[in-house]
Amino acid sequence: MIQLAIEIPYWGQSLLRVLGGLVAVLLPAGTIVYLFLFKMMSFMQSRLGPMEAGPYGSLQLVAEVGKWMQKEDLAPEAADKSIFKIAPLVVLVSTFLLVVVIPFGPDALFTDFEVGIFYGLAVASISVLGILIAGWASANKYSLLGGLRAAGQLIAYELPMVLAVVGVVIQAGSMNLQQIVVAQNTYEIFGLDWIGMPFVITQCVGFVIFMIAVQAELTQPPFDMPIAESELVSGYMTEYSGFRFLIFFIGEFATAGVFAFLASILFLGGWGIPFAWFGWTDLDSVDNWMNVVGPVIMLTKMMLLTGIIMWVRFSYPRFREDQLQTFAWKVLIPVSILNIAVTAILKVAV
């Protein structure tokens, strides 16, 4: 652990944490939107995407944010105004609450929480509330249908996600995300200590289930039934414009980034490199420079995973509502329960 030369007062620490949280949420969101949504999607459709604002359109996002900020803050006549107005904030807040438990290095973390993953999955489902009240408060039947579909979908896919995480928790023997990272980098697989044991190898089924569930939690295609723009006119977002739409938009991609952080911690070894490389044995013996390298490693893994999420998003057409529910309840949940059983048996037996 670091002993800093200067003592930072409590308010200073809090300020630093808030700034760090903003960076950890908004930096991935901006990068994802530019790199994947603007550029990768365009290239996959054989076009160039935004090219005018800044070199290669890199300032397009700034232009878009500026456009949204200056639009009128509209609310429908019959809407429940106060609820209608806080709904996007509720969605974004769940992202900020989620990033709080994610460790970016041995000391680079916001809070060291003993049941971090439990807390993380719990606050992640706050966004369902935001979406549901957005749909309900809009006083619009499309929004309501979209909100209800979103609620049904998010609840259905929350389960396989939690069950997939249980496998990791059993194997790591801890719910603390920091401990899960340490476990993956100190365990050995095939008797090779230089590779560590990223759980993506042993929990490959869980990883696939988790990524599918993340895709559905983010309501990204092919799971975009709730916002189906061709039939529901963007579902629960129909009545939102300007600044509040921007919050929904940031929330969508920031959550993608944060879930990718979570997936890289649970399955890809998080910020760590196999501890055997430098002769570290536990968390306290990790060198301080990992606090700088760790976030970079995390960011790389996050980009990789969001790249996959977006790649799938741009490739597949939308699920029908019944297919979507059937897939969650009849395929993902049984398979993930089986995965837990096998993991538990092997954990006890081996």
Add this chain to the structure above:
Amino acid sequence: MPAKPKVPGLLKGLGVTMGTMFRTVKDGANTVQYPHVKETPPIRARGVIALHEENCTACMLCSRSCPDWCIYIEAHKQLAPPRRAGGKPRQVNHLDRFDIDYALCMYCGICVEVCPFDALFWSPEYEYSEPRIADLLHDKSKLGEWMETVPEAPELEAGAAKK
């Protein structure tokens, strides 16, 4: 039952998008960056309708056949000098107004088809958008200017009956 594909369709789809991405990075996109680069429209593209005023007899066929009623014609009769010496002066229609409202036009081309005197032509020119909708009403001098952009009529096919 169609034969099972060798590669599952889900993976194949991912392959198509990824392949297109690399092809776009390597060879460039299929699109062009419009205001900087312009594609030449095909020679028979329906861009704008041009009026060859001398041929128009104000017969009103185009105006009447227009589904959108976007062609406005006004004319008056006047006497023109006789064709041969000693003949009677001829009575001709003189065009006072020939407007096409491109805010209404749906580019069906019926007016061009129906014109019996070859007074209307398609031009591939397409850049005539206006900030004010009223400016989309092109009068006969403007429609006449478009004649410069009308491409030469293609040669008749061998053996085609000549008029």
